[in-house]
Amino acid sequence: MKIKHILLLTILITGFCGVGANSKYVPFDKSDPVVFKGDYIIYDGQKIKLGPSAYFIDGQFSDEEAAAYDFVFNSVKEALENISDGTEEKPMVLYIAPWVYWIDDPDDPEVRIPKPGEGSPYGMEIDCEWLRFQGLSKKAENVVLACNRGQTMGAKGNFTMFKITGNGARAENITFGNYCNVDLEYPLKPELGREKRGSAIVQAQLVYIVGDKVFARNTRFISRLNLLPYYATGRAFYDHCHFESTDDALSPTGVYLDCTFDYYSSKPFGHTSGTGAVLLNCDINSLTRGEQYLVKGRGPIAAIDCRMKGKLATYWGWKSEPALEGRNYNFNNQFNGKTVVVGSKHPYATVDMAGKNILNAYRFEYKGQVIYNTYNLLRGNDDWDPMGIKQLVLDAEKEKGTTLSEISTQLIISPTRQNIETGKEPVVLTVKINRFSNVEKKGVPVNWFVDPEYKNLVNLKDNGDGTCTVIPANENDETKQVIIKASTGDGLEAASVLYVAPRFLDAPAFISTPIITKNGDGFLSADYKLDMKYADQSLITWYRCSDASGKNPVEVAVSRYNEPKKSYKLSKGDVGYFIKVSVEPKHLRCEPGEPVSYILPEAITENDVDEVDGIYEVDLKTLSTKIQQKIIPGFWTVDCFKPEDTNEWNDWAADNSQDSWFYGVGVNGAASDTGLIQAHKGGRLRYTPVGDDFGDMKISFTACPAKTAGQGFSSAKAQYMDIFIKYDTKNKNGYAFRLYRTTKYHNAIDCVFMKYENGKGTPVVEAVSTSCYRTPCFITVGTKGNKIYAHMESSAEYYVEPGRPEVKLNVDMETEINPNKYGGMGFQHTGTVHSGATLIKDLEIEWE
Secondary structure: OOOOOHHHHHHHHHOOOOOOOOOOOOOOOOOOOEEEOOOEEEEOOEEEEOEOOEEEEOOOOOHHHHHOOOOEEOOHHHHHOOOOOOOOOOOEEEEEOOEEEEOOOOOOOOOEOOOOOOOOOEEEEEEOOOEEEEEOOOOHHHEEEEEOOEEOEEEOOOEEEEEEEOOOOEEEEEEEEEOOOOOEOOOOOHHHOEOOOOOOOOEEEEEEEEOOOEEEEEEEEEOOEOOOOOEEOOOEEEEOOEEEEOOOOOOOOEEEEOOEEEEOOOOOEOOOOOOOEEEEOOEEEEOOOEEEEOEOOOOOEEEEOOEEEOOOEEEEEOOOOOOOOOOEEEEOEEEOOEEEOOOOOOHHHEEEOOOOHHHHHOEEEEOOEEEEOHHHHHOOOOOOOOOOOHHHHHHHHHHHOOOOOOOEEEEEEEOOOEEEEOOOOOEEEEEEEEEOOOEEOOOOOOEEEEOHHHOOOEEEEEOOOOOEEEEEOOOOOOOEEEEEEEEOOOOOEEEEEEEEEOOOOOOOOEEEEEEEEEOOOOEEEEEEEEOOOOOOOOEEEEEEEOOOOOOOOEEEEEOEOOEOOOEEEOOHHHEOOEEEEEEEOOOOOOOOOOOEEEEOOOOEOHHHOOOOOOEEEOOOOOEOOOOEOOOOOOEEEEEEOOOHHHOOOOOOOOOOOOOOEEEEEOOHHHOOOEEEEEOOOOEEEEEEOOOOOOOOEEEEEEEEEOOOOOOOOOOOOOOEEEEEEEEEOOOOEEEEEEEEOOOOOOOOEEEEEEEEEOOEEEEOOOOEEEOOOOOOEEEEEEEEOOEEEEEEEEOOOOOOOOOOOOEEOOEEEEEEOOOOOOOEEEEEEOOOOHHHOEEEEEEEEEEO
């Protein structure tokens, strides 16, 4: 504890100027006073003795005044440096008077970085069992614990105010605020307020807790992206709390009772875990335009007696595309004053609990009152009862003659997404039934069924032990998706998705083996004949080889989506190479057979090629995405690369052990499009044309970002996409048009021209900000003499934020360059993939 000096004892005896043990202390909030008496405080009629497990903190104290008393501090951070473990019966309590307490110095210019092995930097890391933050104010906004750092704004990584390791963390009558992107307003003493660090919404977090039995009451959690409000690895309960957030924000295992939410974007839960999250009698204010969802990724939600309002919101759903297996639970919810079933566009994903016993797991009526059954939800295996309603639940249970304290809330079927074949081994489905907080309950009877549309595809055998044998019986030619469902008497539901194939046949034999025919029109054909009655779905792969024996084959074109690529268009890149085709015979009722290959006996000549000079319409659908790291004229170089200007962010490394691109369907904002997508961070794609001297160039394509708000990339930590043009692919010299996320805006990107010299890129013009990087975004980059130009526009409809003339709706840029003879082009993507990727389609390259 603190060391006392004789001088300070003298000060204590003589009294402070403004603060003293008896009469000098003046409460900061006189309407809701705290009385300080040296070794105890009085608040709200309660006398609280200070001691090793009860500290008093008041920001009014000077350092000298606070040092004069044991167990008294003027800084929350200093108090936390002196705490010790509490117990459930006697927690470690910080009694905190109204003030703004900075956990991390907002004026320190040093950038916070994670410790080795950590992903995020923390304001404080605390190891303490049963730690309680107790605000001494009935208004939570009067007691503020603050920081103002976030990803790329004062920190590398998702800055987090606290990391607490320990069970039983609790907060009451207090505000946790990360004011990186939110102004701190403090009416009790306005000069304690502070403007936000920046307007761009970045990951700025509050409290991550490695622990269980986490409880917050009358607590405000203020930030935007990645809120982390007492984000616990175990059970978390929030009573009469307030949350302000954008995406990826809320605790995935939380029970929220009588809480209020301000949603500034469409998916506040990044995901939920285990038995999920529960909203009980909550009020939600949606500031989203269009459809408001709850979850971005996986996991269930239950919403009971909740009310959502939003002037610009048009729909309330669980998530944009709920999994066919998943189930969420709904009862008595309202949207803009009208009763709704949440997720009505995807009815399979919603269980309406009206009239079902499962509702009692969340709420029941007793003696004319609605009782929210937090005891059933939170009791786990250790009888945790933060609301103190156990006896009431047991009394109601006895009177009603029905169980109210051990009702399960989740039914899961496994396996799912499995292929089964008619005539082969059946699959046995099992269930797991959980009480909330992932406590398994065994011996619950289960009913199995399929909808009528699937009954001729499978036979079900209920084994009477909670399992079901699914016997495939598909006599069609095509594989069919079948949904197997299960339910309990209480009203729990679940599903498993199976892909039921007919009896697979042997791969068809070749009646005539593949040969390559020159059609005389610049195309080659793979000619063969298979012994089958079905449509051909053979996998055909084309290679360039260095000789007639097939040496040094490079895969250049492939079949996708069961469409055999029987035709191959020759280009200048094929000249001098021996073309090989490989055919794996296949139809819809068999696996691919052994490949049979053929190689043209003579190399391709210029006379074989018939292409429009200077125009390359890239067939991305059949382009090989296999790793190919060699720089060869006429070839695509496909790899993964970490550019030097991303080295400041050492949280990733290039990985060339797997393909870095794939052709497929996008996600989120690109979910309606098919094209070429980055599979790994750092995905790079370069094309080296045949020739030594090239004039002007033009590249045009359609970009479909997965991000929907115009931010393009997952964060501003050197995440960008370069479009290379007039580029020497070997020595990495030339130019690029760069699209990148900045800390200036959360719904716009910047664009800039880059000059590359030996792999190092340097901006050559002032960047332009734009909000148009939304699916579909049409991009053209070109050169004309000593000019490079770019145009971007989108046909997407979106809200244009007023008062920002510097953020362009369309981009038209131009600047001078030093002309060169290079003709290479390519893409380099340094952003995170999946939800941060950009799908590319409709690519065309022109040279003069």
